[in-house]
Amino acid sequence: MTRIIVLPGDGIGPEVAAEARLCLELVSERFGLGFTFEEHDFGGAAIDRHGVPLPEATLAACTAADAILLGAVGGPRWDDAKERPEIGLLKLRKALGLFANLRPARIMPGLEEYSPLRADIAAGADVLVVRELTGGLYFGEKTLEQDRASDLCTYTREEIERIAHVAFQWARQRSGRVTSVDKANVLATSKLWRRVVSEVAQDYSDVALDHLYVDAAAMHLVTSPTRFDVLLTENLFGDILSDELSVIGGSIGLLGSASLGTGGAGMFEPIHGSAPDIAGKDIANPAGAIASAAMLLDHLELPSQARLLEAALEQTLREGHRTADLGGAVGCAAFGARVREILDGAAAAPRAPAHVQASL
Structure with missing residues (x-):
């Protein structure tokens, strides 16, 4: 059973x-x-x-x-x-x-008209977002005072290595390209992220790796989405970019996702929210x-x-x-x-x- x-x-x-x-x-x-x-x-x-x-x-x-x-x-x-x-x-x-959230998004042939992008830009887009799920700002120590608040962003080598391996392994089953997204020009966690991902890439000589700052990645997703195959991101960036990517296909309601670990049960859910304004209709x-x-x-x-x-x-x-x-x-x-x-x-x-x- x-x-x-x-x-x-x-x-x-x-x-x-x-x-x-x-x-x-x-x-x-x-x-x-x-x-x-x-x-x-x-x-x-x-x-x-x-x-x-x-x-x-x-x-x-x-x-x-x-x-x-x-x-x-x-x-x-x-x-x-x-x-x-x-x-x-x-x-x-x-x-x-x-720890690994997989969010595939592609333009279904014949449905290009539903994309907010021009058909010639959207056609053929097929991207898998591999998002780290258990680290970063969402899980860091938080403080909230009347006039001050903070969220601690922390990543370890182990957390970055394991999600990077997932991305490279999926790229081998697709088009063999990984784009790692970070903000390494500003954030210490992103500097570590970029260094560790580059080290993991050495185990995958058959997979091409490039790096993009998150703001550049956001721009390229809507100007040239077909440049991406597997998009590897930390938690917050992946949350935002995968929602941006979802509308390229016409609606956030079209996309599913999987949250997986090293074994045991996986969790599967659409990437959209609860939309209470249309619930029950x-x-x-x-x-x-x-x-x-x-x-x-x-x-x-x-x-x-x-x-x-x-x-x-x-x-x-x-x-x-x-x-x-x-x-x-x-x-x-x-x-x-x-x-x-x-x-x-x-x-x-x-x-x-x-x-x-x-x-x-």
């Missing part, structure tokens, strides 16, 4: 997570995979019911899981909470040792959550099923099924239903033996 923990979370989280879960349930049924699903409170919903964003029962379930599917967390209603919902997310990542885009479900299947070493789900998602979009963020009128549930209809047909079709599939 494969145990998948579902954390619906807040805002539109339950809506998009439900569509992704239904896709995984279909895959499990059609291929006899034996997935089991458990839902647990997390984020603002957990604050409402338990007083904390990460209850002990939720943490215990996630620790024992094979994979975790997350909807979204946060919202203004918890601004005055002792611990905001996002703190639960940081604690969960830390507790599970999820059946207009959210579940594509990012469904894309995350495909990444979850890859994590479980089910690449054929992952490709089927990705193909069903892309076909749904190419057919013109668009949610409100893409200028369409298709609802969240209807979009998910169409993905599953295509997926079901593909799963039922005769398939070549595994050794033949691998060579296609």
